Amino acid sequence: MNLSKIGLLVIMAMYLTGCFFTKAITVPMRGVGAVISGVGAVMSTIPVAGNIADNALEEVDDAIDDVADTIDKVPI
Secondary structure (H helix, E strand, C coil), X not given: CCHHHHHHHHHHHHHCCXXXXXXXXXXXXXXXXXXXXHHHHHXXXXXXXXXXXXXXXXXXXXXXXXXXXXXXXXXX
16 A cells, blocks of 8 residues: 555544444444344244244344444443
């Protein structure tokens, strides 16, 4: 990378607020969690095993939300 690109990157990093930075990280995480939850809902139509899988994927979605909430609280 040449010096102008590095300088532009540094300036952009200085002007990004912490809120924007954490949202840029956590929004994709939450999207993945929603997809996982949707897959679990579809799988729940399978008798017996589907409900177990749905519950497990819901727990994964909840864990992703917890991590994203923690990242949002980081004082940057």
